[in-house]
Amino acid sequence: MDLSGFTQLTETEGDEYAVGLLGTFRAMLREVCSRRGVRIAKWLGDGAMMVGVDTMPLLEAALEIHYRVHWKRAAAEPFAVRTGASAGEVILLEGDDYVGRPVNLAARLCDLAASGEVLADAAVAADVPTWGAVGSTSELMLRGLERPLPVVRLGMQVLSGPAVPDPVCGIPLTREVAASISHDALGAEVWFCSESCRDTWERRPRPPADEIGSLRTPLLES
Numbered sequence: 186m187d188l189s190g191f192t193q194l195t196e197t198e199g200d201e202y203a204v205g206l207l208g209t210f211r212a213m214l215r216e217v218c219s220r221r222g223v224r225i226a227k228w229l230g231d232g233a234m235m236v237g238v239d240t241m242p243l244l245e246a247a248l249e250i251h252y253r254v255h256w257k258r259a260a261a262e263p264f265a266v267r268t269g270a271s272a273g274e275v276i277l278l279e280g281d282d283y284v285g286r287p288v289n290l291a292a293r294l295c296d297l298a299a300s301g302e303v304l305a306d307a308a309v310a311a312d313v314p315t316w317g318a319v320g321s322t323s324e325l326m327l328r329g330l331e332r333p334l335p336v337v338r339l340g341m342q343v344l345s346g347p348a349v350p351d352p353v354c355g356i357p358l359t360r361e362v363a364a365s366i367s368h369d370a371l372g373a374e375v376w377f378c379s380e381s382c383r384d385t386w387e388r389r390p391r392p393p394a395d396e397i398g399s400l401r402t403p404l405l406e407s
Contacts, residue, residue, distance in 0.1 A: 186214070186247060187232025189265040189300035206264045207231060214250065220353070221246045221381045226283055232295070236283055240272045240312035245379055247303055248317050248339060249354050255301040256341055257355075269294025270305040270339075272312070293327040294336065307335035316362040316378055318342045353382040 188194075188210055195203040214233055218225050221242045226234045237243045247268045254266050269292060275285035287306075294304040310319045318340050324333035341357075348357035356378040360366070363376035365383040377383040 186235065186250065186266055186268040187229065187295060189267045191231035194264075210264060210266070213253065217246050217249050217354075220385055221249075221379065227281065234283070234288070234291075236275070240309050241314060242379070242381070244270060244305070244309065244312055244317065244339065245314050245381075248314070248341065249356060249378075251301065251303055252341060252356060265300040267295060267298035267300055268303045269296070269298055270303065270309055272306065272309045289329065290327065290334065293329070294325075297325060297327075303339040305337050305339055307337050310337050313339060314378065315364055316342050316356055316358055349376055351376065351378045351382050353385045354378060356382075 188207065191203060191207070194206070211228070211233075214225065214235075217223075218235060223235050223237045223242050223246045226236045235243055235246065247270060250266060251268065254264065269290070271287040271290035271294065273285065273287035275283045275287055278284050290306055294306070298304045304325075307322060313319055320338040320340050322335065322337050325336045326333050342362055344357060344359050344362065346359050348359055350357055352375060358376045358378060360374070360376060364379050365377040367375045367377065367383055367387065369375050375386070377386065
């Protein structure tokens, strides 16, 4: 994943402004990846390489970032991102780098992605979360490959009916696409996009018992 148009931004807005946006992007990525169990293997100037044992948390992290930056109705982030994703076994090199075909594919796809676009090797389609969607499919010729690669564009599911945001990440959900369901102190259902968001919510600080129902804490452990 990298910031789209970062070089041009430094030219038009200046280095200090661009570096400030880069700091905002990195802070957001750290927060999302740490919650979803994804490792930021290394920073790549205006981008990052993310790795994980499982594919779905990586796709969840990428889609959450794109949702927050591009797809919310009132997106407040003043920058754009693009992402390339692939899956497969890789080699850990000297303890701090990863090499292998999936790394190369992800990097090439990121380079080809338009601003706000998530391009993925079609092999990851089965691991897209229930609230994500597989869009158009095409074959792209990537540098270094002998044959075109089937590629999918990932986005958000078009929901039917009223949506409720995940209380942790804000991803809009219906009961049908929620990956996990819990209950609040009043017994109402709370929908989550992932077990990691549910775990974060359930581990949140709780108000002291003598404050529940007071003016300071009017909702019961909401």
